[in-house]
Amino acid sequence: MQIRKGTINDLPEVRAISERANEACCVVDDTDETPVSLDHCLTNTAIEAFVTGIDSENQSVYVATRDDVLLGYVVAIHDTPEIRWIVVDPSVQGNGTGKALMITALDALTDLGVRSNVRLTVPVTNERAKAFYRKFGFMVTGPINDRHVPMLEMQRAA
Numbered sequence: 001m002q003i004r005k006g007t008i009n010d011l012p013e014v015r016a017i018s019e020r021a022n023e024a025c026c027v028v029d030d031t032d033e034t035p036v037s038l039d040h041c042l043t044n045t046a047i048e049a050f051v052t053g054i055d056s057e058n059q060s061v062y063v064a065t066r067d068d069v070l071l072g073y074v075v076a077i078h079d080t081p082e083i084r085w086i087v088v089d090p091s092v093q094g095n096g097t098g099k100a101l102m103i104t105a106l107d108a109l110t111d112l113g114v115r116s117n118v119r120l121t122v123p124v125t126n127e128r129a130k131a132f133y134r135k136f137g138f139m140v141t142g143p144i145n146d147r148h149v150p151m152l153e154m155q156r157a158a
Contacts, residue, residue, distance in 0.1 A: 001064055001065070001066050001071065001096065001097065001100060002064070002065050002066070003062050003063070003064050003100055003101065003104050004062065004063060004065070005060075005061060005062060005063075006050060006053070006054055006061035006062060006063045006073055007054065008051070008054060010050075010063050010070060010073070011047065011050070011051070013069075013070035014046070014047065014050050014063075014070065014073055014087075015043060015047055017070060017071075017072060017073070017087055017088075017089045018042070018043040018046040018047065018087055019043050020089060020090050020091070021087045021088065021089065021090055022042045022043055022046075042149070046085050046087060049075050049084050049085050050073060050075060050085070053075040053076075053077075053084070058077060058078050058079055059075060059076065059077050059078060059084075060074075060075070060076045060078070060105065060108040060109075061073065061074070061075050061076075062074050062101060062104050062105065062108075064088075064097045064100055064101050070089075071088060071089055071092050071095075071097045072086070072087055072088035072089060072092070072097045072098065072101055073085070073086075073087055073101070074086040074087075074101040074102065074104065074105045076105040076106075076108055076109055078109065078112050078114070080119070081109050081114040081117065081118045081119070082118065082119050082120060083102070083105055083106075083118060083119075083120040084120075086098060086101055086102060086105070086120070088101070093128075098132060102132075102136055106118065106136065106156075116156065116157055117155060117156070117157070118138075118155065118156040119141070119153055119154065119155045119156070120133065120138065120153075120154055120155075121144055121151045121152065121153055121154070122151065122152055122154060123149050123150065123151055123152075124143070124149075124150040124151060124152055125150070130152070130154070133154050136156065137156045137157065138154040138155060138156045139154060139155060139156075139157065140152050140153070140154050141153045141154060141155045
């Protein structure tokens with residue numbers, strides 16, 4: 001597996017992975033929107049973050065590949081600090097891709113002097129992701145109630 005900076009050329013594969021991941025993990029109750037439209041909204045938000053991150057000095061965007069196939073990506077925001085998106089294709093989850101991306105993003109933040117108080121959000125229903133984040137020292141700090149998908153904020157202490 002290789003980790004490299006994301007580029008605009010990665011966009012078609014980033015979109016496809018985002019669609020598959022959103023479909024696989026985002027179960028929504030009590031919403032007026034259909035799951036399909038919500039998946040589309042989440043995918044577009046992920047794509048926007050990826051594109052913005054590529055052109056920003058305040059963000060780092062990395063992709064994981066194997067044999068020129070994109071496996072996942074991560075977007076880290078420096079000044080917040082935050083892991084905005086970390087997405088791994090559901091077909092390869094559990095093979096170390098997410099771990100490699102998380103380590104790369106946290107190392108990029110550490111290189112900028114950020115060692116604690118990194119935050120991220122996760123769907124309330126995504127138990128697998130919450131367990132994954134806990135392995136990196138993230139703990140639930142509270143709910144986020146202003147979204148269509150019920151989310152939790154997690155933060156990494158020093």
